[in-house]
Amino acid sequence: MFRVTLTHLILIYMAVLLGILCFAWVIGELIRFRQDRHQRRSTVVCDICGHSFEDPSEAELLTCPSCGRLNERGSVREI
Numbered sequence: 001m002f003r004v005t006l007t008h009l010i011l012i013y014m015a016v017l018l019g020i021l022c023f024a025w026v027i028g029e030l031i032r033f034r035q036d037r038h039q040r041r042s043t044v045v046c047d048i049c050g051h052s053f054e055d056p057s058e059a060e061l062l063t064c065p066s067c068g069r070l071n072e073r074g075s076v077r078e079i
């Protein structure tokens with residue numbers, strides 16, 4: 001059996017706690033990134049009228065509900 005001082009025990013506890021927090025943060029960021037990518041994929045902005053609409057389908061050409069023009073699904077730019 002090896003001896004562990006109180007200082008080492010506290011350091012081990014803090015290291016394990018920090019590892020758990022880092023792991024939870026990485027998992028949370030991955031989930032947020034996937035949700036954001038899905039949201040960007042389903043949002044379409046019309047090239048003519050600028051109307052933004054949601055379409056969860058996988059079709060590449062979508063009809064704008066405002067002006068009726070066909071729009072190609074693409075990435076939505078952030079401002």
Ligand SMILES: [Zn+2]
Nearest residue numbers: 046049064067
């Ligand atoms: Zn439109």
